[in-house]
């Protein structure tokens with residue numbers, strides 16, 4: 077390994093449609109990457125096997141490779157590796173295992189992580205865990221000279237993610253990897269985790285991922301995507317876990333929601349592919365209706381008062397709007413036809429206590445023009461060359 081310093085950045089995301097239903101393997105969602113990033117830099121470490129320096133902590137944490145993964149060195153807070161650093165630690169452990177299975181050497185590595193997906197330390201719902209996982213996976217793999225394809229990088233990041241939590245669909249990882257407007261269907265994360273335990277990383281990476289599908293979608297023409305922040309963070313994990321425990325979610329309600337969501341997302345995808353903005357707006361309106369109905373049927377707390385206000389105000393400005401993601405706080409999106417005033421929307425949102433976020437749809441890590449490194453192709457065979 078001869079790389080001196082490898083920096084990779086991955087964008088945040090917003091969900092356009094398909095929330096909750098996409099948790100079901102094979103069910104679709106539409107997600108877009110937005111231009112707020114997490115940047116991960118891998119360099120050689122000294123004095124520890126792994127050093128993680130994250131802006132979430134403000135100090136670095138030194139870890140060592142032990143039999144079952146990374147553990148804190150004496151004097152370090154042992155709870156951090158399984159807590160706030162869980163995603164970065166899982167990335168390192170997943171790549172360590174892959175390289176060990178392939179009989180490739182491990183090296184002391186320092187990973188620095190910087191994020192602009194929080195506002196004054198508060199999460200905005202732009203998918204920081206996914207951006208961290210994708211950026212760190214890519215920085216570390218490239219640092220080792222593994223030269224992953226975007227598909228390999230996505231799969232490796234999803235495997236690192238399921239080791240932390242099999243709950244999330246991975247739609248945010250797909251957006252961070254490929255960027256733009258993305259059509260996504262999730263794999264069965266429980267069976268991937270079982271595969272990791274049973275067969276290891278290399279095999280699970282290569283086996284068919286039934287149900288999983290990712291593809292680019294053309295952006296809509298004549299519609300601008302606007303994003304408003306409700307002002308409060310939401311715990312997607314808590315909402316998803318809460319929904320899973322509801323008896324009503326086990327029966328007909330769930331089947332109907334998932335079927336209706338599939339129809340809605342498929343319509344939205346067709347509208348994007350055939351450049352039919354009116355049909356897209358209808359589908360986004362339907363997606364809002366589905367989330368509102370799910371909320372009414374379960375009292376989960378998806379459509380909070382600020383998110384409702386965000387949507388109503390946007391509609392009064394000529395837009396079609398909905399909560400984006402799990403709801404309960406975080407962001408909402410509005411699609412505004414070009415002949416309506418964006419300035420008015422921003423003004424009315426601000427007056428209603430909603431913060432307009434100046435975000436643009438962006439490319440993913442796979443096309444990162446800012447990738448900066450000094451990799452000299454080393455003797456380590458690439459992942460692709462080995463599989």
Ligand SMILES: Nc1ncnc2c1ncn2[C@@H]1O[C@H](COP(=O)(O)OP(=O)(O)O)[C@@H](O)[C@H]1O
Pocket residue numbers: 130131132159160161162163164189190191193199200201202203204205206208312313
């Ligand atoms: N700057 C960062 N450095 C290290 N880990 C981070 C950073 N930002 C986010 N993470 C990881 O992502 C987790 C947050 O995930 P989550 O609560 O799902 O928020 P989000 O909705 O932004 O993904 C953190 O607990 C941490 O594990």
Ligand SMILES: C[C@@](O)(CCOP(=O)(O)OP(=O)(O)O)CC(=O)O
Pocket residue numbers: 091094095096097098099201202203204243244245246247248312313316400401402403406
């Ligand atoms: C419910 C979901 O389908 C969508 C949640 O999207 P969010 O945007 O709420 O996620 P966070 O980035 O963690 O805030 C869960 C999923 O797809 O994982």
